[in-house]
């Protein structure tokens with residue numbers, strides 16, 4: 001066996017053959033690339049070639065032989081757990097590589113780690129590409145959305161492989177060069193943040209329909225299927241419609257009703273939220289989605305408080321069908337805000353890190369393959385094609401129309417939801433963001449006065465330039 005694989009030449013090496021690594025390796029093999037597969041524990045490699053034998057997939061059991069199987073410049077895709085394991089693989093690999101070789105990290109690595117690794121490897125003449133990959137197992141196997149970032153001049157060496165395996169939207173690959181060093185992983189991080197907000201909004205729409213609209217699972221499935229024919233058409237709406245119909249294996253009824261009301265998170269949403277505060281950008285809906293998951297995890301406390309805090313009196317929606325339509329419009333309006341916030345963060349990061357991100361291109365590679373893929377992304381692409389410097393997505397004429405025509409629905413479903421005691425953190429943040437954004441008073445005049453009163457922090461005026469301090473009386477002494 002060893003002799004046999006040692007003779008094989010390969011086009012690319014995939015290091016780490018767990019679910020995502022093996023799916024991408026098979027995807028590359030399907031597209032005619034000779035792939036060398038390596039995993040730290042040989043059982044994983046053996047299991048892959050046994051379960052998925054493929055002429056273009058060659059197993060390797062040591063990195064030296066894997067490296068020797070390629071012509072220069074060599075290409076390696078690391079698909080191991082983000083964090084220390086990535087550094088460990090790099091440390092081993094770098095000893096075997098030559099100048100001009102390329103390493104891609106396809107995991108959900110933190111962009112600051114990617115920037116550090118890129119800098120380190122650049123000093124050794126090795127190109128490092130932090131490569132966001134979205135689409136889960138199915139996407140990786142049959143066409144993910146891919147966000148590579150690194151040295152632009154070397155991108156042409158990896159582009160043929162990445163663009164071949166990526167999903168296609170209207171015939172175009174959902175893969176494009178994002179920018180230098182950490183740009184690819186940053187875009188993937190914000191993609192995930194938007195994914196959190198999108199999922200939370202859908203969950204809130206579900207709560208409204210179920211508890212204020214009295215929709216059954218079957219009615220929910222029908223409604224979501226209908227929604228998936230219109231402006232909300234997306235992967236997440238499509239799978240949600242299917243989820244409502246799924247029968248339970250263990251008990252009567254649908255599975256969704258037997259799943260614990262508590263959701264975990266691996267951290268990319270939280271990173272987006274933390275990073276937004278660093279950049280001074282408001283991504284309140286992504287933060288709300290993180291907080292909603294955090295609240296959901298407090299199961300014991302929530303159960304105890306249930307008996308202590310009074311429940312709101314139920315006020316069902318008067319007209320079920322009309323309410324369903326209001327929820328659809330409110331959801332769509334809030335979704336525009338979530339994407340406006342996500343792209344605002346990208347815009348600030350681009351200038352902060354000197355990346356020159358192309359927002360239209362980013363939206364276009366989200367059109368297929370990734371978790372947030374949606375018809376809506378076509379409209380975002382168009383918005384940035386019309387104005388590459390668009391400061392906020394809500395100001396594009398198409399989305400402005402969406403906000404103006406849907407805002408009333410968002411307000412009405414929020415009112416009814418709040419009266420029914422339904423927590424709607426992301427939708428509430430959407431409404432608050434629109435209201436603050438459109439210049440209605442935020443109360444910051446009073447906050448300025450308080451700061452000046454207790455700390456002499458000064459204040460600015462509406463009627464003249466400059467900063468002022470007022471003597472507020474003895475309590476501020």
Ligand code: 6PG
Nearest residue numbers: 134135136192265266267268371
């Ligand atoms: C993707 C997803 C993926 C993510 C999962 C779970 O784009 O394919 O974003 O990268 O890991 O969706 O994320 P959480 O555990 O943080 O919800």
